[in-house]
Amino acid sequence: MAQLTLPALPRQTTYNEVPIAAGVTQRPAWGGPLLPLARTGDRWAFEVSVPQIYADGCGNRIKAILAKGRLNTVIMAIPEPGLPVRNYGAPKTAMSGQQGTSMDLNGLTPNVIIPDGKWINLVINGQHYLYLVDGEFQTDASGNVSLKIWPMIRRSAPLNAVVKIADPVIEGFAETSGGFQVRRFGSRNLISHNFRIEERE
Secondary structure, X not given: OOEEEOOOOOOOOEEEEEEEOOOEEEOOOOOOOOEEEOOOOOEEEEEEEEEEEEHHHHHHHHHHHHHOOOOOEEEEEOOOOOOOOOOOEEEEEOOOOOOOOEEEEEEEOOOOEEOOOOEEEEEEOOEEEEXXXXXXXXXXXXXXXXXXXXXXXXXXXXXXXXXXXXXXXXXXXXXXXXXXEEEEEOOEEEEEEEEEEEEOO
8 A cells, every 4th residue: 555645735725624433422212311422533534625727737646646545545735824834843752652632742842832723643654643732732941742632542652653743644545526527728628626535544
């Protein structure tokens, strides 16, 4: 299985961020309160709509990657408009076997602020796991921090696993919606793409 990286998408691209729940909600047969049951395995999916772009630009490249995305994982950069661009240093996990919704990190820039709602990746064996920072946090003078994240950690990382904060991505299998729309414009072709990427685990 290969990892395929999408090129930069146009600024007019729209993204729908979809939380995928692994748990279920028990609904009593004869009334009564709903009972949500949490399970490890919650993840993210992105539904993406790319406006028409020239095929001989990056349109054909995007089409080729998405066509292979059912059997290979696709990596897509996540835009974060409105969040400040900061130097976060070289974050890594501060201990092995971390679980739950907390993640202890070291190697960050001292006294840097990590904004609420920031996307981050935990990288294990080259695979990117996507999490959302739950609250605003500031590293200490040694570059350490304990983050609250969502969802729960679904695979424990070893000590010193890489954590990407500055340039988050989503990695997963891609499904196209309705194929690829191609339109002739003068002597060139325009292509629009609608697809969904869901984390594989």
